[in-house]
Amino acid sequence: xKDTIIKLDNVWKTYQMGEVKVNALRGLDLEIKxxxxxxxxxxxxxxxxxxxxxxxxxxxxxxxxxxxEKHDISKxxxxxxxxxxxxxxxxxxxxxxxxxxxxxxENVALPMVxxxxxxxxxxxxxxxxLERVGLQERIxxxxxxxxxGEQQRVAIARSLANDPEVVLADExxxxxxxxxxxxxxxxxxxxxKDGKTIIVVTHDANVAKHAHRIEFxxxxxIVKRTKGGTQ
Amino acid sequence: MNLxxxxxxxxxxKKRKLRSGLTILSILIGVTAIYALISFGVGLQNxxxxxxxxxxxxxxxxxxxxxxxxxxDENFRILRDDIDFVEKINGIQEISGIYFKTVEVxxxxxxxxxxxxxxxxxxxxxVEEAFTVxxxxxxxxxxGDFDKVVLGHNYQLEDKIFKKSVALGEKIEINDEVxxxxxxxxxxxxxxxxxxxFFTYDTFESLFPDDKDQFGFVMVKANRNVDPxxxxxxxxxxxxxxxxxxxxxxxxxxxTFEDALQxxxxxxxxxxxxxxxxxxxxxxxxSVNTMNTMYTAVVERTKEIGIMKAVGxxxxxxxxxxxxxxxxxxxxxxxxxxxxxFLISSTGGKIAAQAGxxxxxxxxxxxLTIGSILFAFFVGAASGSLPAYRASKLKPVDALRYE
Numbered sequence: 001x002k003d004t005i006i007k008l009d010n011v012w013k014t015y016q017m018g019e020v021k022v023n024a025l026r027g028l029d030l031e032i033k034x035x036x037x038x039x040x041x042x043x044x045x046x047x048x049x050x051x052x053x054x055x056x057x058x059x060x061x062x063x064x065x066x067x068x069e070k071h072d073i074s075k076x077x078x079x080x081x082x083x084x085x086x087x088x089x090x091x092x093x094x095x096x097x098x099x100x101x102x103x104x105x106e107n108v109a110l111p112m113v114x115x116x117x118x119x120x121x122x123x124x125x126x127x128x129x130l131e132r133v134g135l136q137e138r139i140x141x142x143x144x145x146x147x148x149g150e151q152q153r154v155a156i157a158r159s160l161a162n163d164p165e166v167v168l169a170d171e172x173x174x175x176x177x178x179x180x181x182x183x184x185x186x187x188x189x190x191x192x193k194d195g196k197t198i199i200v201v202t203h204d205a206n207v208a209k210h211a212h213r214i215e216f217x218x219x220x221x222i223v224k225r226t227k228g229g230t231q
Numbered sequence: 232m233n234l235x236x237x238x239x240x241x242x243x244x245k246k247r248k249l250r251s252g253l254t255i256l257s258i259l260i261g262v263t264a265i266y267a268l269i270s271f272g273v274g275l276q277n278x279x280x281x282x283x284x285x286x287x288x289x290x291x292x293x294x295x296x297x298x299x300x301x302x303x304d305e306n307f308r309i310l311r312d313d314i315d316f317v318e319k320i321n322g323i324q325e326i327s328g329i330y331f332k333t334v335e336v337x338x339x340x341x342x343x344x345x346x347x348x349x350x351x352x353x354x355x356x357x358v359e360e361a362f363t364v365x366x367x368x369x370x371x372x373x374x375g376d377f378d379k380v381v382l383g384h385n386y387q388l389e390d391k392i393f394k395k396s397v398a399l400g401e402k403i404e405i406n407d408e409v410x411x412x413x414x415x416x417x418x419x420x421x422x423x424x425x426x427x428x429f430f431t432y433d434t435f436e437s438l439f440p441d442d443k444d445q446f447g448f449v450m451v452k453a454n455r456n457v458d459p460x461x462x463x464x465x466x467x468x469x470x471x472x473x474x475x476x477x478x479x480x481x482x483x484x485x486x487t488f489e490d491a492l493q494x495x496x497x498x499x500x501x502x503x504x505x506x507x508x509x510x511x512x513x514x515x516x517x518s519v520n521t522m523n524t525m526y527t528a529v530v531e532r533t534k535e536i537g538i539m540k541a542v543g544x545x546x547x548x549x550x551x552x553x554x555x556x557x558x559x560x561x562x563x564x565x566x567x568x569x570x571x572x573f574l575i576s577s578t579g580g581k582i583a584a585q586a587g588x589x590x591x592x593x594x595x596x597x598x599l600t601i602g603s604i605l606f607a608f609f610v611g612a613a614s615g616s617l618p619a620y621r622a623s624k625l626k627p628v629d630a631l632r633y634e
Binding site for chain 1: 233234235236239242243246534535537538539540541542543544545546547548626627628631
């Protein structure tokens, strides 16, 4: 039996929209084990983004508990959450979310800056990671000088900067053509084979089928759970 | 402090050149003004200190309590009798009264009104020591020098007092009497002092017979080992009794050279303080401008802040980035401001020197230069701290969603 790495226990998230309260999550239960490849699917408005925020420790629930490696993180301060995120979770976003003023290498090294890793070590690790995603020739390029696929590969390299346990990808192929999307998914699969826990949030069944397990989200909770297509 | 954060802050300053440039401009205006003003203030104080060193702090003045410049109020005079009385007081090494009166100098039908001083030729060395000036050309006044005059430095220059310069040995008319010019004094550094004319007692008394034995002011040198301040008190006390005046209602006052310079120093300090305060207003405006720039930067970079927080930036990291960024704006403004201030002050000093105000020279001590840049850095950093705090408090979820 593998250890649980992330567990959401009856998680509610309520937003105040003017006078109205909106429940984005309504008692979400989710358990992800180390080394798993999990896809979370759902139509828009199903609470996917809010679920990503909870799983990625970007936000805390209004009610319920979030555990990361058995530690309850649902009551932590913003700065403590930042430290945990930086160390334990790597993010890949649909919009790539690279910083345009920094080079590819600096973008990849950025998460290590906040963990206090020395400059030489940061650059060495950064170069290795960019090599791993096949961008060794482009390390000093700015994001605006890179194609969408290349930018997403930089983002993948960045997500691995602090060697996190979990890589959380939010619609990672949403802004890419299908061929480039496949390359990105291949990377994620390889990472999973190397032992990383991968969580992909998507509405694309072609992406989800690569996962071990697919969780279907609707109205803020899991309504269906299936095995992934390739397993 | 992480070097990477400083580099990132620099990149952002560089990226938004126009906005950074305008913010820096607003800061540098204030710094330029402050740097230039203080450099002149310091220069003036240095000048005063040099005079103090040269003249020595063992000197005192007795002056009549009147209106206007020392010795110019003709209603109050120190009399020969007063001087003779004071001379006997313990602790005095030397004493000499100086006549002081406006005179009319004429050359080639050009007429000028200047100050004329009557000096005791037997005490000429003492007077020159107290005035911190020596003869530059020709010779000092000596006993028996009747119808002879020593002129201030500026008479030697063309287009200064007269169209043509005055030469040694030349005859010049003062109050319709003809005098031979036997010497010129060194430059003192202000046009009024450099246009004075000096005669012996005898000459002065023949020009102004009604003013005989009534002096504009009196110079005293204290004995060694005598405290000039205590001596000043003693003279005040005894002279008051001698003149039969009430305490606080004397028609004279005694001031040590040190006190006089201190008063002058205080005036410089207050004046430059007021000017610097005015300059500070422009720096306050600059600080508001910087704050505005930084608020805009925070809004513009909301998404970046979200990204950095997602990859592990703590609130204090974000805070540092923006505070450093505004501090950099301030420091660059400070640096350019110091350079401009230096150029303006140096030029101003040269112009003042040409106009005869050679004492009005700026001074650029290293503390002023480093202090100005540091001050500008802190003003920048402080102005950026509120926007930076706001940035640091952004929730990563909201910031990431911002487009």
